[in-house]
Amino acid sequence: MSDEKKEIISNVMSRRKLLTTMGIAGVGVALSSFGVTANTAHATPSYPTTIGTEMLSDFGIVNPVSLFGAVGDGVADDTAAIQQALDTGKAVYLPRGAYRVTDTLVFKKSGSRLIGEGTYSLLALPMIPFGTVIISEVPSGKPTLKVPDGLQHVDISKLTIKRLITSVAGNTGLYFEGNSNLCSVRDVEISGHYVGLWLGSTGYSSVENLFSHDNYDHGVYMVNSSINGSLQWQFNNVLAQLNNSWGICVQSAVNSVGFVSMGNMFKLNTFGNKSGGICFLGRADTPINGIRMDNCFFGEDGGDEIYLDTYGGGSHKIQSTYTEAAGTGLTGVGQMTPASGVGHGLKVTANVYSVNVCDCFFINHSYNGVDCSAAQSVITGCDLRINGRAGVSGTQIGISIAGGQSLITSNKSMGQQFGVFLNNDGYHMVSQNRLSQNTIAPIAAAVSIPNSVITPNITAG
Incomplete structure (x- = not known):
């Protein structure tokens, strides 16, 4: 590197250090409508627009x-x-600032990146946030940011995408059209859109540190393309909150591959979404395979916290996940929808082949903690308490098996009408559970169960 270049870089870094040390004073602002308070803000952009240009280039x-x-x-x-x-x-x-856009921003080339200076919820024009905010005034039916079909290695990080005007179908905050690989969404906040984040098919891409809230449909929506069944987005630390449909919705579309394959889902969080926490909606011709959720939280959504209707497919596993209070709180945009009074902790339909649930909590739901009709189910090491708060007959149960075969062992199911209730004789084994303090019976069945094994369980105390 030439001496002249070294001097330029040295000057740039020195001036940056000085700016960082000085900080930017401003006026404290609080916006209750966004639920976020900022300590400082300033009326006009004061960041430098030329410093570092040569070095960045x-x-x-x-x-x-x-x-x-x-x-x-x-x-x-x-x-x-x-x-x-x-x-x-x-x-x-x-750079930090509020960038008003009036048409869709489209990524044109693989390898493109859009990098801000961090998310920032507060936006009181003409105040400038300490972060990067894209203010969407994109016309009805169009996304704010779009990654077209087939682009690879696209990275979007450290910014907020906020819409302050009416949203309708198509007004997605960030739209991945599909058939992309090795893309990433990191440290992004999306609000006020119809769908917050729309994800198409991928062989491997990732979403990390996403906050999608106050959108008028789903917080996150995933669907495969007509030629690609891979939805292998890897999730880590995602919060979908106060959206008017599901917090996270995965849906399969008709495609020539014949099934949808999922990526790992770690630290998913939902709260106060109007329809429910997370749903997986398969099709008979396109089942969803291999759901893997770990260390998640789903609470106070307006319907089932976890809903599986995958149409066969491979085995699904849910572990180390906490669910609570389905249907008991205000939901939707701005928390304006009254409590629904409905919702299970986990609802598994007869269209699911196999599910394995371990080390999970199902607490204080309007309906049953677990309501399962899968062909095969394993429920082990879970804690189920005080479910059935809505008081509806048949929905005041810790674990309700409505169909298929099951292994239910080493669980604690207490404080409902029934700890475990079997609705068929599908070769069940109920063993070594603590089923005390249930008001009608620790375990019961709607039919004769000669093919099932009910071994000693703790029913007192």
Whole structure:
């Protein structure tokens, strides 16, 4: 590196260090409508628009503010400037600010990146947030950001995508059309859209540290393409909250492959979504295979917290997951929908072949903790308490087996009418469970069960 280049970089880094040390003073603002309070804000952008331009360019990073005239004050239309930057196919850096866009921003090339300076919920125009916010005024029926079919290695990170005007079908915050691989969504917040995050087919891509809330349909929606059944998005630390449909919805479409395959789902969280927490909706011609959920939380949604209707497929596993209070709280955008009074902790339909549930909690739901009709089910090491709060007959049960065969062992099911209730004689084994403090019976069956084995369980105390 030349001495001249070293001096430029040294000056840039010194000035950045100085700015960081100085900070930016401002006026405290609180917006109760967003439920977020910021300690400081300032009326006009004060970040430098030229410092570091040469150095960033050396690393293949494009700054729309310095190179294409973006303003980031929440008032000017920055659509054209950001789109010009995305068209380069390089990494696009959006400094802190509020960027108003009036048409869909489209990624054009594989390897493109859009990087902000962090999420920031507060937005009181013309105040500038301490983070990067894209303010969507995109017309009805169009997404705010779109990754077209077939693009690979697209990365979107460290920004908020917020819509403040009416949303209808098609107004997705971030839309991956599908058939993409090795893409990532990291440290992103989406709100006010119809669907927050729409994910199409992928062989391997990831979503990490996502907050999708106050959207008018689903918080996250996943669907395969007509030619690709892979929905192998890897999830880690996702919160879908106060959306008007499901927090997270996975649905299969007709395709030539014949099935949908899933990626790992770790640390999923839902709260206060109007329809329910998470659902998997397969088809007879396109079942959903291999659901794997671990270390998740689903609470106070307006319907079933976990709903499986996968149409056969391979075995599903849910472990180390906590569910509570389905149907007991306010839900939907702005928490404006009254409590529904319905919902199980886990609902598994007869269209599911096999499910394995272990080390999970099902607490305080309107209906049963677990209501299962799978052909084969294993429920072990779970804690089920005080379910059936709605008081509806037949839904005040810890574990209700409505069909198929089951192995139920080492669970604690207490404080309902029934700890375990069997609705068929499908060769069940109920063994070594603690089934005390249930008001009618620790275990009961609607039919004769000569083919089932009920070995000693703790029923007192």
